[in-house]
Amino acid sequence: MVRILWFRKNLRISDNRILKVFLDEINPGDRYLFLYIKNKNTFRYFGEKRVHFLNQCLDDLKNQLKDRGFNLHIFKGNTLNVFKQIIQSDSRVYVDRQIEPYCITRDERTADFLRTMNSELITIDDSTLFESGEVLKPDGKPYTVFTPFKKRCELLIGEKHWSEESCNFAKPASCKEYKTNAVENYKFRTNVEGFVKGGRTEGLKLLKSFERKGIEKYNTLRDFPAENGTSRLSPHLHFGTVSIRECYRAALGKLETADDKDEVRTWINELLWREFYYNISHHFPYILDGAFKRQYDRIKWSYDEDLFKKWREGKTGYPIVDAGMRQLEKEGWVHNRLRMITAMFLTKDLFIDWKLGEKFFAEHLIDLDFSSNNGGWQWSASTGCDAQPYFRIFNPYLQSAKFDPEGNYIKQYVPELKNVPPKYIHNPSLMPDEIQNKLGVILGRDYPLPVVEHSKAKDRIMKEFRSL
Numbered sequence: 001m002v003r004i005l006w007f008r009k010n011l012r013i014s015d016n017r018i019l020k021v022f023l024d025e026i027n028p029g030d031r032y033l034f035l036y037i038k039n040k041n042t043f044r045y046f047g048e049k050r051v052h053f054l055n056q057c058l059d060d061l062k063n064q065l066k067d068r069g070f071n072l073h074i075f076k077g078n079t080l081n082v083f084k085q086i087i088q089s090d091s092r093v094y095v096d097r098q099i100e101p102y103c104i105t106r107d108e109r110t111a112d113f114l115r116t117m118n119s120e121l122i123t124i125d126d127s128t129l130f131e132s133g134e135v136l137k138p139d140g141k142p143y144t145v146f147t148p149f150k151k152r153c154e155l156l157i158g159e160k161h162w163s164e165e166s167c168n169f170a171k172p173a174s175c176k177e178y179k180t181n182a183v184e185n186y187k188f189r190t191n192v193e194g195f196v197k198g199g200r201t202e203g204l205k206l207l208k209s210f211e212r213k214g215i216e217k218y219n220t221l222r223d224f225p226a227e228n229g230t231s232r233l234s235p236h237l238h239f240g241t242v243s244i245r246e247c248y249r250a251a252l253g254k255l256e257t258a259d260d261k262d263e264v265r266t267w268i269n270e271l272l273w274r275e276f277y278y279n280i281s282h283h284f285p286y287i288l289d290g291a292f293k294r295q296y297d298r299i300k301w302s303y304d305e306d307l308f309k310k311w312r313e314g315k316t317g318y319p320i321v322d323a324g325m326r327q328l329e330k331e332g333w334v335h336n337r338l339r340m341i342t343a344m345f346l347t348k349d350l351f352i353d354w355k356l357g358e359k360f361f362a363e364h365l366i367d368l369d370f371s372s373n374n375g376g377w378q379w380s381a382s383t384g385c386d387a388q389p390y391f392r393i394f395n396p397y398l399q400s401a402k403f404d405p406e407g408n409y410i411k412q413y414v415p416e417l418k419n420v421p422p423k424y425i426h427n428p429s430l431m432p433d434e435i436q437n438k439l440g441v442i443l444g445r446d447y448p449l450p451v452v453e454h455s456k457a458k459d460r461i462m463k464e465f466r467s468l
């Protein structure tokens, strides 16, 4: 039999569930292959920084396998075509489950093809603590509100969800590698570094440092973007260079020793938000194309290209929004508070379709994760499950004053405001002319005037949402 491990998201060779099953099932006389497939589909929503990060992860994975005497084969092309080239009958292909609706279609087609070749696709969940569809209400229905979902998770979670999966490479070492005639192609490379480096070594460094210095202050610092208060592990969690179980174990360890356990519990909550959005994608795949609350597909959003461009470029005249958008462009990552502020501003103040914002984030984030991105956007636009009610609209000035009181975060990304004092940094349009002249920041010349009036946002939102 030919056994193929098809790496997709979990790009590591330790604590890897599907890899463990693959390694355990190899028998003497089998041939094996470690495979990764790059194709246009993979790159549909890939910004350059994300491609760079992924390539670093793949280089690292290649090296990890090489250290054990194995190769990672990277093929380029349509998934089905790659399998048509390499599959002989009596093969087993092992994969980690991807719950993203577009991946499900791909996997179904692959499984259908494999069946025609007397072969099989073996799928196992490895990106989340819980299996897809495992956390259900007592009546068997899926949760659509976070808090009861979280409580159920807390009730269900046990060692089997977070214990380490040890991967023993002894069996393939005594077997032969499967040789194919397909041509490998690993050329698509970019060199645009984002805020974080790819690969397991880098991911583990971040986890260790957060465990040492961050997790015990997480609840206190996590909302202040000028502080380095969050783990920044999201790209590693997405690509699985660090496993979700490793993160959970780190948190469990700290729960035992931390003086203030709530600091740690808040971080666990965030890991469970991720589980929650995966659960939503699994049960409600139609969110790929529209609102979770379907009646909100009828909202007549604006598609004003000029305003959308100003938002994308960080030129709205709202410093906190502009700082967030510029961080996204520069680093391929944005602090969670800023994701909420910028998304809420696009949907509520500019009244622009959240799907445009979702796509723009998807094209720029290194950590793009369909479920969390869609969930975050629908939360902000009030079209989602457990979303902000539509009448609750973030006031960007107040958000700014509360979470970046001195304007340190703003000044990092909007340098033209570096001399503006805290009194005006949140709303520079209040600066009298003489202060503008003194500071050399003339509004409308050096920094834009606000593109819309925040005070008017509510009327439009109330009218549109109420009409449905």
Ligand SMILES: Cc1cc2nc3c(=O)[nH]c(=O)nc-3n(C[C@H](O)[C@H](O)[C@H](O)COP(=O)(O)OP(=O)(O)OC[C@H]3O[C@@H](n4cnc5c(N)ncnc54)[C@H](O)[C@@H]3O)c2cc1C
Binding pocket: 222, 230, 231, 232, 233, 234, 235, 237, 238, 270, 271, 273, 274, 275, 277, 334, 335, 336, 337, 339, 340, 343, 361, 365, 367, 368, 369, 370, 372, 373, 374, 375, 376, 377, 380
């Ligand atoms: C509009 C919008 C879009 C978003 N898009 C993405 C995305 O594409 N990919 C992504 O991973 N997260 C997304 N998030 C969630 C969140 O902003 C990021 O996970 C977080 O900022 C990552 O930083 P961190 O690793 O330092 O997180 P930490 O605060 O250290 O949290 C640890 C981990 O928990 C998970 N997590 C934290 N907050 C959330 C959340 N609100 N929802 C789901 N998971 C969470 C992430 O995996 C994160 O790495 C989005 C949020 C919003 C409001």
